[in-house]
Amino acid sequence: MKGIRVRLKGLAKHFGRVVALRTLDLDVRAGEMVAFLGPSGCGKTTTLLMIAGIYQPTAGEIYFGERRVEHLHPRDRDVGMVFQSYALYPHLTIFDNIAFPLTLKKIAPAEVARRVRQIADLLGIAHTLDRRPGQVSGGQQQRAALARALVKEPQVLLLDEPLSNLDAQIRVQARGEIRRLQQEIGVTSILVTHDQSEALAMADRVAVFSTGELQQFAPPDELYRRPANTFVARFVGYPPMNLLEGRYEPGAFVLDDLRIPVPPGHPAGRGWLGFRPEDATLDGDVPGRVTVAEALGRENLVTLRIGPAEVKVLVPQGRRPAPGTPARLGYRREHVHFFDASGRRVGA
Amino acid sequence: MPLLPPRWRLLLVAIAALSLPILSGLAWLLLTGWFDQVHGLVPTGRLGPDNWRFLWEAVGGRPSVWIPLRNSLIFSGVVATVVVLASSMAAYAISRLSFPGRAAYLGLVLVLHAFPAVSLIIAIFFILRRLGLFDTLTGVILVKASLELPLGIWLMKGFFDYLSWEMEMAALVDGVSRWTLFWRIALPMVRPGLLALGTFALLSAWGEFILPFTLIVSNQNWLMSAYLQTFLGEAFTDFGMVAAVGLFYAVPVIVLFLLGQRYLLNIYGGGVKG
Amino acid sequence: MRRYAAPVIFLLPATCLIVAFFLAPVVTTLYLSLTDISVITFQNPQWVGMGNYATLLRDQFIGRIVLNTARYVVLTLLFNVGMGLVLALLSSSVHQRWGDQLRAVWLLPRILPPVVYVLIWQGLAREAPYGLIGTITGSSTSWITAAPWAVIVLANGLVGASFGMLIFTSAIRAIPADLFYASAVDGATTLQTVRRVVLPLLRWPIMFVTAYQTLSLLTSFEYILLLTDGGPGFYTTTVWSLHAYKLALSQYFGNVEFGLGAAMAAVLVVIGIVVSVAYLRIFNFRALVAEPKIEVN
Numbered sequence A: 001m002k003g004i005r006v007r008l009k010g011l012a013k014h015f016g017r018v019v020a021l022r023t024l025d026l027d028v029r030a031g032e033m034v035a036f037l038g039p040s041g042c043g044k045t046t047t048l049l050m051i052a053g054i055y056q057p058t059a060g061e062i063y064f065g066e067r068r069v070e071h072l073h074p075r076d077r078d079v080g081m082v083f084q085s086y087a088l089y090p091h092l093t094i095f096d097n098i099a100f101p102l103t104l105k106k107i108a109p110a111e112v113a114r115r116v117r118q119i120a121d122l123l124g125i126a127h128t129l130d131r132r133p134g135q136v137s138g139g140q141q142q143r144a145a146l147a148r149a150l151v152k153e154p155q156v157l158l159l160d161e162p163l164s165n166l167d168a169q170i171r172v173q174a175r176g177e178i179r180r181l182q183q184e185i186g187v188t189s190i191l192v193t194h195d196q197s198e199a200l201a202m203a204d205r206v207a208v209f210s211t212g213e214l215q216q217f218a219p220p221d222e223l224y225r226r227p228a229n230t231f232v233a234r235f236v237g238y239p240p241m242n243l244l245e246g247r248y249e250p251g252a253f254v255l256d257d258l259r260i261p262v263p264p265g266h267p268a269g270r271g272w273l274g275f276r277p278e279d280a281t282l283d284g285d286v287p288g289r290v291t292v293a294e295a296l297g298r299e300n301l302v303t304l305r306i307g308p309a310e311v312k313v314l315v316p317q318g319r320r321p322a323p324g325t326p327a328r329l330g331y332r333r334e335h336v337h338f339f340d341a342s343g344r345r346v347g348a
Numbered sequence B: 001m002p003l004l005p006p007r008w009r010l011l012l013v014a015i016a017a018l019s020l021p022i023l024s025g026l027a028w029l030l031l032t033g034w035f036d037q038v039h040g041l042v043p044t045g046r047l048g049p050d051n052w053r054f055l056w057e058a059v060g061g062r063p064s065v066w067i068p069l070r071n072s073l074i075f076s077g078v079v080a081t082v083v084v085l086a087s088s089m090a091a092y093a094i095s096r097l098s099f100p101g102r103a104a105y106l107g108l109v110l111v112l113h114a115f116p117a118v119s120l121i122i123a124i125f126f127i128l129r130r131l132g133l134f135d136t137l138t139g140v141i142l143v144k145a146s147l148e149l150p151l152g153i154w155l156m157k158g159f160f161d162y163l164s165w166e167m168e169m170a171a172l173v174d175g176v177s178r179w180t181l182f183w184r185i186a187l188p189m190v191r192p193g194l195l196a197l198g199t200f201a202l203l204s205a206w207g208e209f210i211l212p213f214t215l216i217v218s219n220q221n222w223l224m225s226a227y228l229q230t231f232l233g234e235a236f237t238d239f240g241m242v243a244a245v246g247l248f249y250a251v252p253v254i255v256l257f258l259l260g261q262r263y264l265l266n267i268y269g270g271g272v273k274g
Numbered sequence C: 001m002r003r004y005a006a007p008v009i010f011l012l013p014a015t016c017l018i019v020a021f022f023l024a025p026v027v028t029t030l031y032l033s034l035t036d037i038s039v040i041t042f043q044n045p046q047w048v049g050m051g052n053y054a055t056l057l058r059d060q061f062i063g064r065i066v067l068n069t070a071r072y073v074v075l076t077l078l079f080n081v082g083m084g085l086v087l088a089l090l091s092s093s094v095h096q097r098w099g100d101q102l103r104a105v106w107l108l109p110r111i112l113p114p115v116v117y118v119l120i121w122q123g124l125a126r127e128a129p130y131g132l133i134g135t136i137t138g139s140s141t142s143w144i145t146a147a148p149w150a151v152i153v154l155a156n157g158l159v160g161a162s163f164g165m166l167i168f169t170s171a172i173r174a175i176p177a178d179l180f181y182a183s184a185v186d187g188a189t190t191l192q193t194v195r196r197v198v199l200p201l202l203r204w205p206i207m208f209v210t211a212y213q214t215l216s217l218l219t220s221f222e223y224i225l226l227l228t229d230g231g232p233g234f235y236t237t238t239v240w241s242l243h244a245y246k247l248a249l250s251q252y253f254g255n256v257e258f259g260l261g262a263a264m265a266a267v268l269v270v271i272g273i274v275v276s277v278a279y280l281r282i283f284n285f286r287a288l289v290a291e292p293k294i295e296v297n
Helices: A044-052 A094-103 A109-123 A138-150 A168-185 A196-202 A220-225 A230-235 B008-034 B049-055 B066-096 B102-114 B117-131 B137-161 B165-174 B178-189 B191-207 B210-215 B224-232 B239-269 C002-032 C051-058 C062-093 C096-111 C114-124 C132-137 C148-173 C177-185 C190-201 C203-219 C222-227 C240-249 C258-282
Strands: A006-015 A018-028 A033-037 A059-064 A079-082 A156-160 A188-193 A205-210 A213-218 A242-249 A252-255 A258-261 A269-275 A280-295 A299-306 A309-316 A326-331 A337-340
Touching: A006 A044, A018 A044, A018 A059, A018 A213, A033 A044, A033 A168, A033 A196, A044 A079, A044 A156, A044 A188, A044 A205, A044 B165, A079 A138, A079 B165, A094 A109, A094 A138, A094 B165, A109 A138, A109 A168, A138 A156, A138 A168, A138 B165, A168 A196, A188 A196, A196 A220, A205 A220, A205 A230, A213 A220, A213 A230, A230 A242, A230 A269, A230 A337, A242 A309, A258 A280, A280 A309, A299 A326, B008 B239, B008 C062, B008 C096, B008 C114, B049 B239, B066 B102, B066 B137, B066 B178, B066 B191, B066 B224, B066 C002, B102 B137, B102 C002, B102 C258, B117 B137, B117 B210, B117 C002, B117 C240, B117 C258, B137 B191, B137 B210, B137 C002, B165 B178, B178 B191, B178 C002, B191 B239, B191 C114, B210 B224, B224 B239, B224 C114, B239 C096, B239 C114, C002 C258, C051 C258, C062 C096, C062 C148, C062 C190, C062 C203, C062 C240, C096 C148, C114 C148, C114 C222, C148 C203, C148 C222, C177 C190, C190 C203, C203 C240, C203 C258, C222 C240, C240 C258
Parallel strands: A033 A188, A033 A205, A079 A156, A156 A188
Antiparallel strands: A006 A018, A006 A059, A205 A213, A242 A252, A242 A269, A252 A258, A269 A337, A280 A299, A280 A326, A299 A309
């Protein structure tokens, strides 16, 4: 089926004096699923609503394929959208909800019924078609909303926090289903979420937003392995990456009177040193003291105080040092992250 | 029941006593309409079906009661329809559409809502003459509907404000225009508001007196209120028959009130006329 | 512009009606009040400036009419607000079922067509032995002629009290139940609770009802017109709005003076505009106009 390339060029949105989105350039490949990830108020939903045509951009261009669409009414854009609240029409049955976009296109009733049944079968909600949204479960409502978005075979599928109203168990299952469906249909999709595990699990590429600006746009593993700045480093991955602010001298990172040896390739002067808890060990040579040790199940998370900073270390199940015991911090040098004073990544 | 004092049974007596004047008024209307003589609230004569002779004969140079009845039905029905439609459309625009002057429009509606429209009756008389609508049902319908609009717009805006924005976004993405969205999604979802406003406008138009009294002269265009009023001014009133006319005129109101009471309590509490 | 086609279409019917029957009448009232238009000069009215207003000031009956108006507004207002409070307190003090019944009964006078309502008053007020009131007071004339002011205030009051009743009831319902429990624990009697807790919290609703009803009483004349028609006798119960109406539109006077009537109405119109704009200020107007979350129409 059809998928289309979506390009945003210099897209910006201001609400009065408030800048919701600064300037965004983004290129989504045909058939790709991209996640917009970030804390609330970062501009991700604003961007999505501009793509849908609900908001008018303050500046910039939106292309679906070669067609410029930012001046088009939502009905002329051929997008499907799933909302956080599902936004099903409460006075219509599930069937009529799903059929709604088709009835607007003056498609013959028999054809409408055929297509509604087909998509309902695909999503496993065929038995709920006669009921009203209030009479079916949250998971079924979510599928109905997805069916309504897909039934008109849109060029672009927009998903605004589609899973956040579901129970944790169903959510993980629904994640996989949406991803499988999207790949089957091949529709270009944009998913807005504040949940990093959702973004990393579902998307081909993830765009991380903060305070109205795009921070990084990359595949999930790259986001994890090579965060572009300290915001992404802190935001992606759990437990979050350890980030120490200090000064680089040749061969070492200096934190007050502590000297942490670092591999080559580091910046000079003030900057940040980052390493993930799973890349840290208690067998190194930086002196510190255990303050907390929490059991996470498969592993234990140990918090160390080194100099003025606190550092988290993931250790295997067997080791759980008591608070107050001295420990020596180490880290895997091949997985170290350097950031300059402005927080930007330095080196590979 | 946080404010329940110990001797609440006494309060029930007080409540009954306070309601007595209203209830005895209704009792008077019922009894006088059906008996040919009533002293106080005690029927002293026989059952008097003769009181209802106005149903089949024209009384004292007036047209048959069925003419004002028909006019009143048309008047109330059309007024209620116009009020509900025009108010909902305007309220939807004020509540949901983005356009310059939106706040000013709402301000105007609020000022007009508090503004006592009766004080305009002299000017309205002139304007209807100028429009050639004086002494026509159409003219009074338009005037009555207009005077109910500020309340209607204000009330319906309150209902539209509670609609989910995501639902409207979904509908736009599904491919509707704002016009289709209004009719197919927004209106069905504010049904309680439409019913409340519709019932209110029906009742208000059904009882309206000053406007038809002032703006209609020919008795072929009379409404029920004008028809009944002509009996009140008579030197020797036949109270039995007038009460029967009054009952005949008031029954639809009482039925509608019992049906729509729940909605109406809200709307009258929302501030209508003093 | 195509962008604003939707709001224009949606607002069109309401705007036409409002312009024709609200805004145009305001302007017309003010205009007529500055001319000598009457039955005689209907085709060719002359501009008289403030002449009508000067005539009003010189009118020997104007003082009486002003006094009547003040008496009508003040007495009815006292009844409306006082009775509204009593009804709201009583109906929220007993079980909800009884409270609802009480409120429904008191809404009836408001919902009954005014002409039917006045008919009932005329019937009840008849002389003995026919009328209930006449029988109780032993009066040999209709109570409407014997005590016109009492009838006018009561008839208006039974209709008007329900407005305060409904507003005060919802205000009382909005008081958190904890406050009642707390004052009960503090050992307050029911009356003390009403005086110390409920009434102070009802200050704003009482002010609102008072302000709102003052304005509408000032301009309303429907029940007076039907009950006494300004009589009995000479101007006994004629209030400002009724006099304006009769000057301009009454079919009984030979010389109908539209201009003079319009001048009296214009005074009410100006008061009405000033007071309703003041409401808008007191209301937190800005809070009412949140920006729409959809930018396309």
